[in-house]
Amino acid sequence: MKIHIKNGRLIDPTNNIDTRADLFVAAGKVATIGKAPAGFSANRVIDATGLVVCPGLIDLSARLREPGFEYKATLESEMLAAVAGGVTSLACPPDTEPPLDEPGLVEMLKHRAKTLNLAHVYPIGALTVGLAGEQLTEMAELRDAGCVGFSHADVPLPDNQVLWRALQYAATFGFCVWLRPQDGYLAKGGVAHDGEVATRLGLPGIPAFAETIAVATIVQLMRATGTRVHLCRLSTREAVAMVRAAKRDGLPLSCDVGIHHAHLSEMDLGYFDSHCHLLPPLRSARDRDALRDGLKDGTIDALCSDHAPVDEDSKLLPFGESEAGATGLELLLPLTLKWALEMKVPLAQALARITQQPARILGLDAGHLSEGHAADVCVFDAEHYGKVSAVALKSQGKNTPFLGIELPGKVRYTLVQGQIVYDAGNG
Amino acid sequence: MTPALPDPETLCAGLVRELKPHITADTALVGIHTGGVWLAERLHAALDIALPLGLLDISFYRDDFDKTGLHPQIKPTQIPFEVDGRHIVLVDDVLYTGRTVRGAMNELFDYGRPASISLAVLIDRGGRELPVAAQYVGARLEVPLGRMLVLDRDENGKLRLKLDA
């Protein structure tokens, strides 16, 4: 299908483009930028006047709840949510049921996603069998099946020797290991940031050093093994400082922060709002501000949605009993734009955090609009303000603290491999 | 047309004269907060009553709790004498619907079984909604519907009657 996206503000951080230009798509690829290719006759013209045209967004963490948790959400609903949010590629963590520790499961997931013909799905494989923290998985086999990295999701890996061996094994093949830094013992029983708010509300706390101690351990192990590591969902200001120092030392470290943590703090828990029950917990305002600054100065490479749809019943419980997590695929763009506006970050630099950088971390040829490469495109209205509502969200998870809040940015069209997979005008 | 209000001091003196023949060493006087207590204090002194004065706050015995809730200020209830077998004179400032007196009697009966209760009021304004009657009445007065007749006390302890909207 030949598509002409005309008169949009083309922003491509990778290629350093931010200008009014037309985009021409043919045979699933970006044909040309600026001038139409010779003899080009568009089947569809998209008028992008007043809109931004950028690479399709890349989300480093979205739980699709399949296999195993289909009562919370299904691949169909969450993939529709992804493209409605302008996300054309997403990585999913291995904590499905069963966990993604076997090539067969990975292949099945990739196959399911492919038949839906919506966004690209990049599974992150389990680091240990069953995520039990004892035995290494067949990482090379899993890579061949389609895994782009290996992680332990939110499951603690208390045996540092196993962690060390896993890092060594991954380094052998040049694989990237994704780790959420949290010491399982220090965090045990905690549901909120261990501080003033948790004390007032009488909630068991997770101290900040549960994260920083884990970061320190991981960084030290990296020095010994040289493994490429991606730290998932930072939450403390000290961790940001530690990452900054490790990067200065030239360690192959990258990291991300969840969109909710870039905006909210422990204060937002209010009267036990279980929509704010997240992992890692929402920490102090100072921590939140350090995350926002870290994103701006590039210490934190990417923003991700950490999409975790939770059924209503699991949230309508006392805070400590409620399930942690927030829906996020459709909020990735709005919350990135909100952060950029508040921090006075140029739009191109902000979009890099959800296109160019995630692509680099995943090792994908994606997140850019280059002639001859796949046409994964997002066309959005940066000026539009819309209220987040359960009805409007396509995800089966309606669980977000931003319900009822007006956020900037509305996706009008999403293209994956040159196909229009989402058109806001047609619902 | 607003009627001219009588002087409570005169009415009080009149009540004293009416009550005197019926007071014995065992008679108890109980005032209903707030206006009834002021009046009862004056009667108690003037009639030289032996037993200490009883004070009654009927907040817990009102019949309109569901509509108006608990009163923000509850005054102390003190019944410093045995109620069983006692002849009690209940004192209030204005007798209107009779509901206050009904509540006061219920409360007194939670303290014991009196031999008799009689009622002394400064003003009977009619408008009864219950079968309650006062044995000793200072004056009968017709008060327009919707207006409240209120007993007031100035800094020197002098009693005044007011008509509120």
Next chain:
Amino acid sequence: MRNPQLNDEGALQHLLTIEGLPREILTHILDTATSFVGVTAREVKKVPLLRGKSVFNLFFEPSTRTRTTFEIAAKRLSADVINLNIAASSHTKGETLLDTVDNLSAMHADMFVVRHAQSGAPHLIASHVASHLHVVNAGDGRHAHPTQGLLDLYTIRHYKKDFTRLSVAIVGDVLHSRVARSLIHALTLMGTPDLRVIGPMTLIPAGVEKLGVTVFHDLKQGLCDVDVVVMLRLQSERMRGALLPSAQEFFKYYGLTPEKLALAKPDAIVMHPGPMNRGVEIDSAVADGSQAVILPQVTFGIAVRMAVMSILAGN
């Protein structure tokens, strides 16, 4: 954020926590309780205020003592009382908290008295029930025990009169204590200038100074010249969670003995929410001594709960 305890007119709709309540409401409850003390002292201890109303005791966490005092208070207001020991029934059948609440609401309840092991459970219930229902928090996790805080406040007012001149020490397992948190909120609201918490570091929660207290780890220093000593109960589980080595060592350094009490003011009062662990947090000589007001606390507790229920029911 709107205070979920107050209705649109700013009157008390639920009692969930002392934190955030206007001082006038606290004072109103204390003053009303005074009148109820008078009622409980006479022979007919009942008043007809809540006649025809149904009070449901929803105790998800078992407690005979607290449940009994609420039951007595409700019956003295002439209410019908239904006791539900949820721990043993529907909860184990897998019924959610809100489903249980909905079922009970359908049985024409007017008031729920809720005790739950999870902080925030009464808040969740209150946000869910119909507007005519009132929720009283009888203790949720570590968060709050507002009627206890109020009766502690009443007790202190009874013996010491003026909050603004007092020095109060709360001793023991503050980390896990909803009683401590409620009392801290109550006393800071009433303007108590010197509020102290005393305990080993393992039992003092993070950031507690932000609530308006000074932290002491040395009991002798902390008790110096205080007017009120509140001893908290130490549960045996604490010895198992790597928080404390033994009850003996705790008693030696944090138990209230006559010698330690002598460091406080000579007319200092000793309080305890009960039940007491004699020989763990408090010595028998002190518990049975002249400065202890632990039994009056219980009496005041009934009057305070009568006041809370009647104020709520009338709003």
